[in-house]
Amino acid sequence: MSQQPAPADNILELTDLTKRFGGLxxxxxxxxxxxxxxxxxxxxxxxxxxxxxFNNVTGLFQPTSGRVVFxxxxxxxxxPHQVARWGIARTFQNIRLFDYMTCLDNVRxxxxxRMKAKVWDSLLKLPRERREEERVTExxxxxxxxxxxxxxxxxxxxxxxxGQQRRLEIARALATEPKLLLLDEPAAGFTPQEKVxxxxxxxxxxxxxxxxxxxxxxxxxxxxxxxxxxxxxxxEKIAExxxxxxxxxxxxxxxxxxxxx
Amino acid sequence: MSxxxxxxxxxxxxxxxxxxxxxxxxxxVYGILIIAAVLFPLVTxxxxxxxxxxxxxxxxxxxxxxxxxxxxxxxFAGLLDLGYAAFFAIGAYTYALLASPxxxxxxxxxxxxxxxxxxxxxxMFVAAAAGAILGFPTLRLRGDYLAIVTLGFGExxxxxxxxxxxxxxxxxxxxxxxxxxxxxxxxxPWSGDGPVQIVRSFNFGGDPVAFYVLICILxxxxxxxxxxxxxxxxxxxxxxxxxxxxxxxxxxxNTVTTKLLAFGIGASFxxxxxxxxxxxxxxxxPDSFLFIVSITVLVMVVxxxxxxxxxxxxxxxxxxxxxxxxxxxxxxNVTNLANSIGLSSETTHSLAxxxxxxxxxxxxxxxxxxxLLRPQGLLPSRIREQELKHAAVQEEEAAVEMEHAT
Amino acid sequence: MSLPDFGFYVLCATAVVLLAAQAVIHPxxxxxxxxxxxxxxxxxALVALGYTMVYGIIELINxxxxxxxxxxxxxxxxxxxxxxxxxxxFTTVNLxxxxxxxxxxMLIMGGINVAIERVAYRPLRxxxxxxxxxxxxxxxxxxxxxxxxxxGPATVHFPDILPKTATTIAGVFFGFKDVFVVVVAAILVALxxxxxxxxxxxxxxxxxxxxxxxxxLMGIDINRTIAATFFIGALLAGAxxxxxxxYYNTVYYQLGFRSGxxxxxxxxxxxxxxxxxxxxxxxxxxxxxxxxDSYIGSKWTQVxxxxxxxxxxxxxxxxxxxxxxxxx
Numbered sequence: 001m002s003q004q005p006a007p008a009d010n011i012l013e014l015t016d017l018t019k020r021f022g023g024l025x026x027x028x029x030x031x032x033x034x035x036x037x038x039x040x041x042x043x044x045x046x047x048x049x050x051x052x053x054f055n056n057v058t059g060l061f062q063p064t065s066g067r068v069v070f071x072x073x074x075x076x077x078x079x080p081h082q083v084a085r086w087g088i089a090r091t092f093q094n095i096r097l098f099d100y101m102t103c104l105d106n107v108r109x110x111x112x113x114r115m116k117a118k119v120w121d122s123l124l125k126l127p128r129e130r131r132e133e134e135r136v137t138e139x140x141x142x143x144x145x146x147x148x149x150x151x152x153x154x155x156x157x158x159x160x161x162x163g164q165q166r167r168l169e170i171a172r173a174l175a176t177e178p179k180l181l182l183l184d185e186p187a188a189g190f191t192p193q194e195k196v197x198x199x200x201x202x203x204x205x206x207x208x209x210x211x212x213x214x215x216x217x218x219x220x221x222x223x224x225x226x227x228x229x230x231x232x233x234x235x236e237k238i239a240e241x242x243x244x245x246x247x248x249x250x251x252x253x254x255x256x257x258x259x260x261x
Numbered sequence: 262m263s264x265x266x267x268x269x270x271x272x273x274x275x276x277x278x279x280x281x282x283x284x285x286x287x288x289x290v291y292g293i294l295i296i297a298a299v300l301f302p303l304v305t306x307x308x309x310x311x312x313x314x315x316x317x318x319x320x321x322x323x324x325x326x327x328x329x330x331x332x333x334x335x336x337f338a339g340l341l342d343l344g345y346a347a348f349f350a351i352g353a354y355t356y357a358l359l360a361s362p363x364x365x366x367x368x369x370x371x372x373x374x375x376x377x378x379x380x381x382x383x384x385m386f387v388a389a390a391a392g393a394i395l396g397f398p399t400l401r402l403r404g405d406y407l408a409i410v411t412l413g414f415g416e417x418x419x420x421x422x423x424x425x426x427x428x429x430x431x432x433x434x435x436x437x438x439x440x441x442x443x444x445x446x447x448x449x450p451w452s453g454d455g456p457v458q459i460v461r462s463f464n465f466g467g468d469p470v471a472f473y474v475l476i477c478i479l480x481x482x483x484x485x486x487x488x489x490x491x492x493x494x495x496x497x498x499x500x501x502x503x504x505x506x507x508x509x510x511x512x513x514x515n516t517v518t519t520k521l522l523a524f525g526i527g528a529s530f531x532x533x534x535x536x537x538x539x540x541x542x543x544x545x546x547p548d549s550f551l552f553i554v555s556i557t558v559l560v561m562v563v564x565x566x567x568x569x570x571x572x573x574x575x576x577x578x579x580x581x582x583x584x585x586x587x588x589x590x591x592x593x594n595v596t597n598l599a600n601s602i603g604l605s606s607e608t609t610h611s612l613a614x615x616x617x618x619x620x621x622x623x624x625x626x627x628x629x630x631x632x633l634l635r636p637q638g639l640l641p642s643r644i645r646e647q648e649l650k651h652a653a654v655q656e657e658e659a660a661v662e663m664e665h666a667t
Numbered sequence: 668m669s670l671p672d673f674g675f676y677v678l679c680a681t682a683v684v685l686l687a688a689q690a691v692i693h694p695x696x697x698x699x700x701x702x703x704x705x706x707x708x709x710x711x712a713l714v715a716l717g718y719t720m721v722y723g724i725i726e727l728i729n730x731x732x733x734x735x736x737x738x739x740x741x742x743x744x745x746x747x748x749x750x751x752x753x754x755x756x757f758t759t760v761n762l763x764x765x766x767x768x769x770x771x772x773m774l775i776m777g778g779i780n781v782a783i784e785r786v787a788y789r790p791l792r793x794x795x796x797x798x799x800x801x802x803x804x805x806x807x808x809x810x811x812x813x814x815x816x817x818x819g820p821a822t823v824h825f826p827d828i829l830p831k832t833a834t835t836i837a838g839v840f841f842g843f844k845d846v847f848v849v850v851v852a853a854i855l856v857a858l859x860x861x862x863x864x865x866x867x868x869x870x871x872x873x874x875x876x877x878x879x880x881x882x883x884l885m886g887i888d889i890n891r892t893i894a895a896t897f898f899i900g901a902l903l904a905g906a907x908x909x910x911x912x913x914y915y916n917t918v919y920y921q922l923g924f925r926s927g928x929x930x931x932x933x934x935x936x937x938x939x940x941x942x943x944x945x946x947x948x949x950x951x952x953x954x955x956x957x958x959x960d961s962y963i964g965s966k967w968t969q970v971x972x973x974x975x976x977x978x979x980x981x982x983x984x985x986x987x988x989x990x991x992x993x994x995x
Contacts, residue, residue: 058511060507060510060511079510079515080507080510080511081510081512081513081514081515081516084510084511084512084513085513089511089512090511092507092508092511096505096507096508097504097505097508098500098501098504098505098508098509099504099505100500100504101497101500101501101504105497105500108497109497109498109500109501109509109512109514110512112494112497112498112501112512112513112514113512113513113514115494117493117494117495119490119495119522119526121493122489122490122493122494122495122496123486123489123490124486124489125489125493129493132494133492133493133494172512173512176512176513335797341796341797341800398981399977399980399981402980402981402984403984405722405726405728406935406980406984408728409728409931409935409976409980410976410977410980410981412928413932413973413974413976413977414973414977416928416969416973417969417970417973417974417977420966420969420970421970423966424966424967424970552924556804559801560801560804563797563798563801567795567797615816618812618815618816618819619812619816620812621808621809621811621812621815622808622809622812622813622815622816623812624805624808624812625805625806625807625808625809625810625811625812626805626809627805628801628802628804628805628808629786629787629802629805629806629809631801631805632791632794632798632799632801632802632805633787633790633791633802636791636794636795636798637794637795
């Protein structure tokens with residue numbers, strides 16, 4: 001496949017992305033462009049195919065057809081670890097932490113792709129491996145401080161409170177130094193106070209030059225932080241635009257409230 | 262700000278020292294093990310005036326080595342391997358064939374006698390290669406399927422050594438395997454019968470103490486290497502895969518190669534132990550590598566506490582004692598007990614006979630009871646002194662926050 | 668077509684061509700081997716069903732299952748000893764004894780297996796994955812130990828009470844025993860299929876295998892359902908043990924280990940968790956083992972069977988009839 005360099009202002013371009021499971025079309029011919037440095041939200045009713053779309057971008061699923069171009073590079077069909085290496089990180093809808101590892105280790109796993117140590121370095125604990133470990137530990141602590149859970153560094157991930165687990169997952173994703181961060185329902189189950197804190201955190205992430213692409217159900221959060229929104233229903237894109245426009249879109253209201261409304 | 266940075270790096274160091282201290286339980290266990298390893302031959306040789314017990318300990322030693330290796334696969338990476346003995350067999354046969362008269366009576370017509378020290382590494386490499394060949398197509402499979410594949414592999418390998426009897430002697434086993442010879446630079450006036458006899462002669466010609474010392478050195482090296490891996494980039498990647506493979510891949514870990522490394526490194530330990538075993542017992546037959554060996558090593562790992570190296574060593578020693586000493590020794594003990602409480606010799610005899618038949622039942626019951634009572638093992642790695650650790654870091658971070666605020 | 672699929676088909680095609688060549692060159696011998704394979708395969712099928720059902724419902728490789736099968740033969744042999752049976756011929760007493768003992772052994776094995784589940788697996792349902800696997804291996808050793816204690820390491824004679832009627836059709840020899848084995852196994856598998864698909868408990872078992880939590884929410888008693896699975900698995904294993912004894916007239920205490928592994932291979936071959944798959948897998952593995960015994964040499968059979976096990980898992984991890992499950 002020929003590689004056409006994307007215009008520099010688009011970090012992610014999906015072209016006619018389709019994913020079928022047998023007869024079910026989970027994502028149906030979706031195209032969208034995400035601009036560098038924006039907060040882009042993906043909304044839609046349950047089962048609309050939002051997480052499936054994320055999974056296609058991150059290589060967990062192979063798209064049935066269509067293209068995924070990230071930062072000017074065609075990454076369609078890449079394996080998850082390759083996608084992560086090129087600079088896309090994600091969190092999961094149902095938090096997937098490494099339960100029986102400490103918070104610090106969770107984040108240090110996030111640093112994995114940016115580390116160089118090989119088997120021999122580790123086996124023999126060569127000085128350069130030691131130095132790298134020390135550096136990475138310090139960096140990992142920085143990420144924990146960034147999301148505000150550094151004091152729990154040596155606790156097992158499973159022992160954290162729910163909100164802290166969400167934060168840890170974000171810290172772990174940030175540790176891979178992504179250019180694009182995918183957040184899958186980051187505010188699910190949050191109190192209003194926690195939602196405000198989350199919005200602040202997303203803004204802080206933006207200042208690091210990271211583009212944020214999120215799935216979210218909570219309209220206050222979506223309207224509060226995102227610059228553009230795409231609405232998915234039954235796998236199809238039914239609306240796209242700034243929050244205010246999308247809110248008024250007839251098809252969107254129908255999709256959420258049913259035709260009778 | 263600069264103050265904070267300084268405080269930060271200082272706190273890292275402090276945390277490191279703290280972590281060292283918190284590994285106390287491990288250090289205590291290692292300390293006890295080292296002291297026991299040094300005292301054991303001295304005490305037993307003095308007490309029993311023979312080296313039979315030292316030989317026993319050596320045999321326990323290669324089970325320890327096997328358990329340390331399997332722990333990498335099962336404990337660290339969470340891959341269930343039910344055919345671990347196959348790699349042990351491969352290591353043992355690699356040494357046995359290339360360091361014995363065996364190949365003279367094979368279609369090759371030439372006996373090969375390669376030195377032990379070289380063969381340790383060759384066996385290690387061959388076993389690792391076998392692990393990689395088996396692992397490459399199968400490590401994509403779900404956990405239980407991998408277990409089944411390794412189980413099948415473990416059944417095939419001894420059968421192959423049995424079937425290719427032209428080369429391996431089949432059921433007749435490979436015998437008269439070469440003994441290790443110390444390199445010249447270690448032999449000197451201080452050894453053997455020289456004037457300054459600091460160490461024993463260590464000629465390995467059936468000297469159990471020499472084998473015992475060697476296995477202790479090998480175990481120590483294995484512990485250091487595996488501990489290094491455990492606290493490294495690779496070790497964390499293994500654990501991440503064990504905890505959640507999808508999330509690990511999303512963090513940029515290549516799960517296939519990382520699992521392959523665990524498999525290969527685990528297999529290499531087994532091959533290493535196999536070569537050593539062949540040299541020690543000097544007789545290698547397919548019957549020594551059956552499913553029961555794989556299971557026993559697996560149970561050692563689980564009993565000790567998966568993932569925790571010191572725990573696994575203790576588990577291996579305890580189970581070795583139970584399986585190879587306590588259970589086979591039961592009839593004799595029962596006889597002694599029956600005699601001492603004055604039962605008739607006929608009853609005593611039939612009692613001893615019965616207990617001899619009870620081996621399987623007892624072993625089975627021990628496995629079940631052990632898992633029911635302590636499914637997480639004797640010294641699990643998970644229940645470390647979390648609270649202590651946690652409290653200290655919390656204090657420190659609170660201080661950093663305070664500093665930051667002011 | 669993906670590479671694994673291609674490899675799989677090439678392997679299958681090669682095997683079929685080689686066998687077809689045999690069938691053409693020595694047709695009589697070929698049919699004879701097939702009959703032997705089918706009888707042996709019927710027994711593997713009965714045992715494989717127990718493996719697959721238990722795996723389907725609690726994802727446990729029940730290592731003790733092969734020993735339950737063997738114990739069935741031991742118990743059957745012992746109970747038959749209480750009747751005035753006449754060996755080597757077929758009498759009314761033999762028939763009555765058989766009709767009484769066969770179901771009795773099935774029920775006894777069912778009870779034993781439920782007890783095993785209660786003691787060794789149920790307490791560990793929420794423990795780390797490896798724990799129940801180790802207790803299963805422990806139970807396997809325990810049962811082997813019981814049989815060892817009972818009759819020692821030597822082979823045990825099983826009363827030869829079936830009719831010796833046999834005929835030769837076109838040079839192919841087959842006896843009443845061969846027919847008996849296949850027919851009884853087929854009836855049991857059919858009964859199982861009816862049970863699983865038609866009864867409430869059968870449906871509960873399927874629901875629990877699909878999603879244990881959801882089944883629990885729908886008011887299914889999980890403990891009872893799992894116990895029932897073990898019970899039914901052991902009914903079939905007990906029947907398998909009886910048939911084995913009646914057919915071969917000899918058992919030994921470690922029979923369950925090797926034949927259990929082969930039966931397990933059959934379950935994997937058919938797609939583990941898949942009930943018709945296990946039955947079919949049993950027949951196919953039986954045939955393969957028979958072909959290997961006759962055409963390659965019996966010392967290679969183990970290599971062939973486990974080689975196939977590895978090959979199937981590599982090329983077709985969901986088995987012949989298994990369904991592809993999308994990873995979450």
